[in-house]
Amino acid sequence: MDAVVAVARWLHFSGIIILVGGLFYARVIAHDLIPGFKPWGYGAIGAILVSGVVNILSKPSLPPHYYVWFGVKILLALHLFGVAVTYRGKQRLLTGALISAALIVGISEVLRYISLP
């Protein structure tokens, strides 16, 4: 099980690096999404989703307020994924998605902290 969790964490972080890195590059450096990024973005979203589910299923027992933070994280993740999938050139949306990504990373640290034994 430990190996599965380790692989899931690796997949989670790899997907996040590709997705958020690609959107950051698009917003800050290139001022548009790079042609050819979308298939990588879709793959990254799939990897983040699958590994996120494995992560949550691997947790033995969780305090009730864990699920409150987790719900907020999922809503922000849906915003991030939605912008990545539907982007048609509005840079303002990329800014919002990057703000969501920053909040998600912070919330994920809270999740880890409150779920430690």
Ligand code: HEM
């Ligand atoms: C719907 C998609 C997602 C699900 C189901 C999910 C689920 C999870 C779960 C259950 C954990 C373990 C937290 C803990 O240790 O208690 C985790 C860790 C983490 N997630 Fe996600 N996640 C998702 C999307 C994202 C996204 C989009 C980001 C970043 C933009 C992200 C960033 C992180 C980070 C940084 C950690 C590691 C926290 C740490 O160990 O210090 N997640 N995720």
